[in-house]
Amino acid sequence: MPIMAMRVETNPLEMAYAVLLEHGLEGAGEALRILVNEAAKIERSQFLGAAPYERSERRRDYANGYKPKTVLTRLGELTFQVPQVRCGDFYPSALEKGTRTDQAVHLALAEMYVQGVSTRRVIEVLQRLLGPEISLSTAQVSRAAARLDEGLAAWRERPLGEVPYLFLDARYEKVRLEGRIVDCAVLIAVGVDATGKRRVLGCTVATSEAEINWRRFLESLLARGLHGIKLIIADDHAGLKAARKAVFPSVPWQRCQFHLQQNAGQFVTRQEAKKHVAATLRAIFNAPDKAEAERLLKAALDTWRKEHPKLAEWAETAIPESLTVFDFPAAHRIRLRTTNGLERINRELRRRTRVASIFPNMDSCLRLVSALLAELDDEWMTGKVYLNLNP
Structure with missing residues (x-):
């Protein structure tokens, strides 16, 4: 046996x-x-x-x-x-x-x-x-x-997966490069993945926010498997805008409402008028639906053409770029209409990189930024759901 x-x-x-x-x-x-x-x-x-x-x-x-x-x-x-x-x-x-x-x-x-x-x-x-x-x-x-x-x-370089919502932003750090001290761009990508959690998708350090640098960064995300993007949230920057259109030509773009509202102030000189314009923009952004937002925008443009012609000329193109979020679920809009969710990242990076003051090279800058972002990504990965994607 x-x-x-x-x-x-x-x-x-x-x-x-x-x-x-x-x-x-x-x-x-x-x-x-x-x-x-x-x-x-x-x-x-x-x-x-x-x-x-x-x-x-x-x-x-x-x-x-x-x-x-x-x-x-x-x-x-x-x-x-x-x-x-x-x-x-x-x-x-x-x-x-x-x-x-x-x-x-x-x-x-x-x-x-x-x-x-x-x-x-x-x-x-x-x-x-x-x-x-x-x-x-x-x-x-x-x-x-x-x-x-x-x-x-x-x-x-880790593999990526489905990311319905993609946030893009940049900040600048002083780096010693070829004997000179220059401002280098730290490009950062954050997303909300298919489980509804925020993730830091990647980062890189480049000499500027030129289209070629943003394009290489976005293409590297695609090469790592990034897919399923339904909306890109970012500020209006010529280099990023051109790269986004080249790499993600069919993906809608949501222009950051917070930065747009700040930009509007430069077209208005009087302080009282600035407050009124800001209140009008908030009413547009907080409208219950896109039809009402567009109605409020049309009324504002009619007024601004008479009182603030330069503001009206700028707003006619800029503000519609910030209303894309109305095409998405109402429960998601508060999280998707600005890049303010990246402000915590920028504050923490600013606090920690201030110690270094000037980085001796781009690699040292990338090392510190990566270490901070990797820690934040761990917190998000094991933390609470950021957006409920299956209501």
Whole structure:
């Protein structure tokens, strides 16, 4: 009679105990690795609605192996096995929380490498940041810096999917280029994906917002699999406008209402008149539907042609570009009519890049910006739904 192979189940808690008994506190890192790996496996089973090898009507997906992730923790570098699922919509909370230290290290490294800080000084700063008990060597810092650049490059080049709503914006940073200090454009793409969550899709640093630079950036998003765009929300910039028409010729464009309202002020000189024009624009933007918005706009243009002819000439073309949002669900309009959702990004970038003042090169600027945006993308990915796309 053939002998059946028996699967021997090991108890992770007993394994962790054994490591501590054999190695004492020096084995704390390995014990933590064992326990976190087991907690992640249990959480995956709960997410799937079924235990390994279990047949269940409650099952929502299937396990898809493991992916190693090395994290710089207070116990040193630890490599965990992150459980994967086929749909990719799962990440263990234990490691998610644990990456906060990892993110802090990466952001600190990015900022300090930008300023040419020595590895010894990096260690001192990280110990102040994470606690004096953290043990780091110069070799660890160098390896972490190398992994930082590799990881950020992988994040910028990761595959993309369906993104119904695409937001585009740019800001400028001072960079030393060929012996001169110039203002370089940081191009940023943010989207609302098919699940209704915001995601940072990509970023790049270019010498300007010229059409060629925007076009290369947009084409790189397409090459990574970006598709399903129903609306692009952006400000009015000649380079971006031309690139958008070339790369996404059939996708509607929503001009940012906030910036448009600011631009309107330059065509009006008297302060009282500016307030009245601003109120009129708000009434147009807050109209219940497109027909009413167009009626209010027509009435405003009739008045402005007499009182503010330059404003009327500009508004006749500009304002209709900001009414595209009325063609989309009413529940989505408040989120789609401006690029103000990117203001948090710009504020945080401004706060962190102010430390560097002038970047020594474009690569150092891209490193810091990427580190900040990757952290924000993690927050959004694990956070609440931004837009309900299936009301």
